[in-house]
Amino acid sequence: MPTQSLQGLIETKQSFLCVGLDLDPAKLPAGLKPTPADMLAFNKAIIEATLPYAVAYKVNTAFYEAMGAAGWALLEQTRSLLPASVYTIADAKRGDIGNTARQYARAFLSVLDFDALTVNPYMGIDTLEPYLREPKGDIFVLACTSNPGFADFEGLKTEKGTYLYEEVVLRSEALQQSGRVHYVAGATRPEMLGNVRKLAPGATLLVPGVGAQGGDLASCFAAGYTVGGPLLINASRSILYAGSGPDFAELAAKEAAQMAHEMGVMLASL
């Protein structure tokens, strides 16, 4: 558990930056090899360099799973590098029935001890409940994402005239008495992010898609940041691979500092 609430962390650091640790062995800076030791050293350097500017870290599990059991060990070791002074998210997008969801809940919220897990709502609300039966841990329910394929299903209109992603938020809010339900809303569609905020005024919105995917920080802030409902803006590639030489950590820090500075200005305007 983080030593402060996420709101407290944001107030202290005047930042709502989440750094995404999407570890790609093919993109390591010059001088680092795709060995477990070097990759862990890379993550450590990135975490240390960005810690003054980030309130949260998101670990994309796919990049670790692609390396097999050694990758899973690296995921565990990376989790251990994250201090209690930040909020930690496993970006695993799990979704399955009760019996199986309980295993995922245990894997990420207890065994790996993340503060939160991203989950996929497609199979229904009963597949979200098992996470909330763990002693602690938040869920970030996928609402509307930043990819073009958004329109296929998330953006489909229901017979009620609502969009599917709005139904997802409406129905997931039935679990909100727990205070542990939050949402993923992509940066590339600020108007939809604003719709999610209206339906879930007290939730934290995890926002991927700023930077490499073309989303805009100021538009997202205007659409969805409120005093009682923060955003977490995630940046992965733009920070991790800001440099490709031995100064990669310095350049990552510079990129994170720039984003946090912009965020601080926005927070001051609230």
Added chain:
Amino acid sequence: MPTQSLQGLIETKQSFLCVGLDLDPAKLPAGLKPTPADMLAFNKAIIEATLPYAVAYKVNTAFYEAMGAAGWALLEQTRSLLPASVYTIADAKRGDIGNTARQYARAFLSVLDFDALTVNPYMGIDTLEPYLREPKGDIFVLACTSNPGFADFEGLKTEKGTYLYEEVVLRSEALQQSGRVHYVAGATRPEMLGNVRKLAPGATLLVPGVGAQGGDLASCFAAGYTVGGPLLINASRSILYAGSGPDFAELAAKEAAQMAHEMGVMLASL
């Protein structure tokens, strides 16, 4: 890759049984401890006992992830126990954008070398395409599942009057020129399984929910099995935990044999 096509395996064994290796350390038979060695021995005994009756094995990754890096190693070792004479499915229900989906595709279809992976379509068709860019491997797209929460989203009506799960199948079939797109359709709603079959005449339907969840084999067969479009009926707990004593493997074989016998009678009626 299996030595025969799935259709060939079904014809040879006169069975369309898939055994789900949902390894639960809390349910091991008397005499086996929840150690990696004993759990692997349990899987090995189950696989050997059921091999004459099963054409496919499905490994539910959640149960392995819940055990951390040791669990992932057990997943790899369990995969190695599965012979080339059966079709192998990683039931991981992954779903993410291109960059990340490529990592999942690599993890399950190349590194772990499964013949197929279950995937979640919520984020859109562009999140399914990366799997088909791997040199080999099928996907089973979640359509309609066997849990009560089905109605929340999968069973929502769109403004066109279709159900969401039908839209999932309709749009996923646009990738069917690959011949690698199949669907998950739960056993508890045979009429919906029949709808999936109509929309995807040549796909294999992976059907969980017979047994513990209350689905009925004969109704599923009638609703969705055709000469060109087989079903794979999955059974997990009813086989794995058929016995709780030292004769667990014998009882698992008996349960699998009974199911395969019923399937053989049905196949003969086609």
